Amino acid sequence: MNSWRMRSSAAPVLIAVLIFAGALGAGAFGCAQSESENGARKAGAKIRVTATVGMVGDLARNVGGEHVEVTTLMGPGVDPHLYKASEGDIARLSGADIVFYNGLLLEGKMVDVLVKVARRGKPTVPVSETIDESRLREPPEFQGHYDPHIWFDVSLWAETIPAVVTALSELDPAHAKTYEANGAAYAQTLAALHEEVRAAIATIPKEARVLVTAHDAFGYFGVAYDIEVIGLQGVSTLAEYGLRDVQRIVDLISARSVRAVFVESSVPRRSIEAVVAGCTAKGHDVKIGGQLFSDAMGEAGTPEGTYLGMVRHNVKTIVESLR
Ligand SMILES: [Zn+2]
Structure with missing residues (x-):
């Protein structure tokens, strides 16, 4: 170890x-x-x-x-x-x-x-x-x-x-x-939330359950709620990404007919925008499905400024864009 x-x-x-x-x-x-x-x-x-x-x-x-x-x-x-x-x-x-x-x-x-x-x-x-x-x-x-x-x-x-x-x-x-x-x-609150997330993600058709994000933050989410997860950068944003990574994601998105990709509130948008541009150049239309709170919560005093609200926001954003 x-x-x-x-x-x-x-x-x-x-x-x-x-x-x-x-x-x-x-x-x-x-x-x-x-x-x-x-x-x-x-x-x-x-x-x-x-x-x-x-x-x-x-x-x-x-x-x-x-x-x-x-x-x-x-x-x-x-x-x-x-x-x-x-x-x-x-x-x-x-x-x-x-x-x-x-x-x-x-x-x-x-x-x-x-x-x-x-x-x-x-x-x-x-x-x-x-x-x-x-x-x-x-x-x-x-x-x-x-x-x-x-x-x-x-x-x-x-x-x-x-x-x-x-x-x-x-x-x-x-x-x-x-x-x-x-x-x-x-x-108990979290146990109920866990079931709520599971039920919501299950409403996305299996073949559309692909989550493309800027960095690999959603690995546990993918395992727990049965959705495939693809990140442009690695598990830490310290990892660099290059043109080749963008191309790999673009190819995956086209091959799988993914309809939406997501930006993260704590990662600059440009990485995901490069992916969208790459898809457009390839003739595959993909939209930005919205912003997810990955490694930081939202503003204090808003629903997303709590853990429960952050999770609910993410799930709603993912479900609405992929279903
Ligand atoms: Zn992270």
């Missing part, structure tokens, strides 16, 4: 979580409520959560409810594969009581920063750590790493809930029962 998987580095992180939780527990037996490393959280104060991507922040909000205050580092349209932590982000990580991130190298350029934060004793939790490894995809082109886009299979994303429940409960044992209840309720 490759030692550079974020998953393997979850071990020291977990130890850090445990040491920290232990310190908190010991403090609780003393006179005063323990405070975080930065000494700011008072008894009854909300837990300050810093999350990397929107989907992880949303997860923490659903489990933590009124007891957490969530700050998300990457906003709408931001590509997590390329994202580097700013000075402000480092302050938001240091100032948090707990940090949640996706892991599996999604936040590939933030690894060093996250490791540093964890080493300072702050609970730093990859939410993917509770997923059964046998359910993770290992795309050959991702050089021995797992596919990090776990939120595309709603049933797989539900497996991250226990990571958040456990971490928040260790940090704040007084509300452990609430976190557990919130987690259980959210798991």
Whole structure:
């Protein structure tokens, strides 16, 4: 197994979580409520959560409810594969009581920063750590790493809930029962959403179930909901693509009579526009079926600014264009 998987580095992180939780527990037996490393959280104060991507922040909000205050580092349209932590982000990580991130190298350029934060004793939790490894995809082109886009299979994303429940409960044992209840309720919501997505995608005729996108984010989606997935770029947007890749996709689209391709909110449109132009030159008409939220959610305050809304938007867009 490759030692550079974020998953393997979850071990020291977990130890850090445990040491920290232990310190908190010991403090609780003393006179005063323990405070975080930065000494700011008072008894009854909300837990300050810093999350990397929107989907992880949303997860923490659903489990933590009124007891957490969530700050998300990457906003709408931001590509997590390329994202580097700013000075402000480092302050938001240091100032948090707990940090949640996706892991599996999604936040590939933030690894060093996250490791540093964890080493300072702050609970730093990859939410993917509770997923059964046998359910993770290992795309050959991702050089021995797992596919990090776990939120595309709603049933797989539900497996991250226990990571958040456990971490928040260790940090704040007084509300452990609430976190557990919130987690259980959210798991039910996600189970219903999973069925909803499955039923919706099944309404697309089998031969039209081909999803062409800018990068290979939808692998888990394809497996879970029985739709073939073709991406111009690889699993990470770090991979370059060239004319040959565009030509390969154009040939596939023509051969399969694909009617629509999709742009992603966190990837520049030009890659998919090159595919459309290539198809037109070949005499095959293909339209842009709409924008999907792949690696970032929509604007806060809109339905797509939540995980549930993001999934529903994607499914509606795909179904309406391909059916
Ligand atoms: Zn991606």
